[in-house]
Amino acid sequence: MGPLYHLTERSCRVRALAEARRVLRPGGVVFAACICRYASLMAALALGLLDDSSFEPILRRNLDEGQHRNPGSDPLYFTTAYMHLPQELRDETEEAGFMIEDLLPVEGPGWLAKNFEQAWADETQKKRLLDIARRVEREPALTGVSPHLLAVGRRQ
Amino acid sequence: MGQVTAHYESVSEEARLRTGFGVLEFARSQEILLRYLPPAPAVVLDIGGAAGIYSTWLASLGYRASLLDLVYKHTALARAAGVTSVVQGDARALPYSDACSDAVLLMGPLYHLTERSCRVRALAEARRVLRPGGVVFAACICRYASLMAALALGLLDDSSFEPILRRNLDEGQHRNPGSDPLGSAGRRAGTAIFGRLLRRRAADGPALSSD
Numbered sequence: 362m363g364p365l366y367h368l369t370e371r372s373c374r375v376r377a378l379a380e381a382r383r384v385l386r387p388g389g390v391v392f393a394a395c396i397c398r399y400a401s402l403m404a405a406l407a408l409g410l411l412d413d414s415s416f417e418p419i420l421r422r423n424l425d426e427g428q429h430r431n432p433g434s435d436p437l438y439f440t441t442a443y444m445h446l447p448q449e450l451r452d453e454t455e456e457a458g459f460m461i462e463d464l465l466p467v468e469g470p471g472w473l474a475k476n477f478e479q480a481w482a483d484e485t486q487k488k489r490l491l492d493i494a495r496r497v498e499r500e501p502a503l504t505g506v507s508p509h510l511l512a513v514g515r516r517q
Numbered sequence: 518m519g520q521v522t523a524h525y526e527s528v529s530e531e532a533r534l535r536t537g538f539g540v541l542e543f544a545r546s547q548e549i550l551l552r553y554l555p556p557a558p559a560v561v562l563d564i565g566g567a568a569g570i571y572s573t574w575l576a577s578l579g580y581r582a583s584l585l586d587l588v589y590k591h592t593a594l595a596r597a598a599g600v601t602s603v604v605q606g607d608a609r610a611l612p613y614s615d616a617c618s619d620a621v622l623l624m625g626p627l628y629h630l631t632e633r634s635c636r637v638r639a640l641a642e643a644r645r646v647l648r649p650g651g652v653v654f655a656a657c658i659c660r661y662a663s664l665m666a667a668l669a670l671g672l673l674d675d676s677s678f679e680p681i682l683r684r685n686l687d688e689g690q691h692r693n694p695g696s697d698p699l700g701s702a703g704r705r706a707g708t709a710i711f712g713r714l715l716r717r718r719a720a721d722g723p724a725l726s727s728d
Contacts, residue, residue, distance in 0.1 A: 470665065493686075
């Protein structure tokens, strides 16, 4: 639930996944999280960062290469990371020798809710946010809206 | 169709693409149209063209634009806006001759034809009136427009919107049993993420792909 974010080389990510496979008994399961390629973009839109010109080159490189670098000192802009396309997480997990059991968006689109914290604090709206996440979790057209994706792999 | 025309008689479609998120929809649509339209002057049929926002823009670029719309108010507004050829009619039965146009815009009809067979008929009519090699631009509202609008506008706490949204997500059918035009136009708020489909009629004229 973290290492794949910060291993910016594909070979290192596959190695971490292969290590997970090594320490699992046959039939054991791995949960591998990644940050989605479009997380910065969606955050920039939701948080109103479009007017911050220091963020523009960060976002551009995110979208073009998936590589996230924050040369400045603003911790809002995170640290060195790799942003996966959904298919890349699937490929890397398979390449490490796992059978993919599932690959799901974690938050789904609900994190973009206006006044999210307020909505989450309200039991009814919180249920709606989780219901939305479940309802659209199989829709490829929306996968990229979720900031995190989770692959579930099984060691044969 | 009665509900649909009543909706457009009561809201200002002529302002929609000039305000709110509509401006992004309009700017991007213009960009995509220019990518595929034949050079002016060419004959463009603007089917479901509402008050003429695309037709007047196309005319300013030298295109010969004709507009058809189901809603009487829209045809009157389009004439007032200076569109020279305007007719009230139905996208499923176009009053134009075969192969008379270079491009067809369907920037609205597919939204409101809730039966698949009717949508395919409107697309087939567009194909009939296009010359071989002509191009159709067919807009739809994306399944998730209401969802994204509900999130962005903070409608999660509106319990009257929840059943509307649920049916949207499960079936793609949008109905607004209430009187709030925002509900009937969950689409209005979601215009920034409307999808665009593009179909090109092949020169040898095989059947138009219906999906």
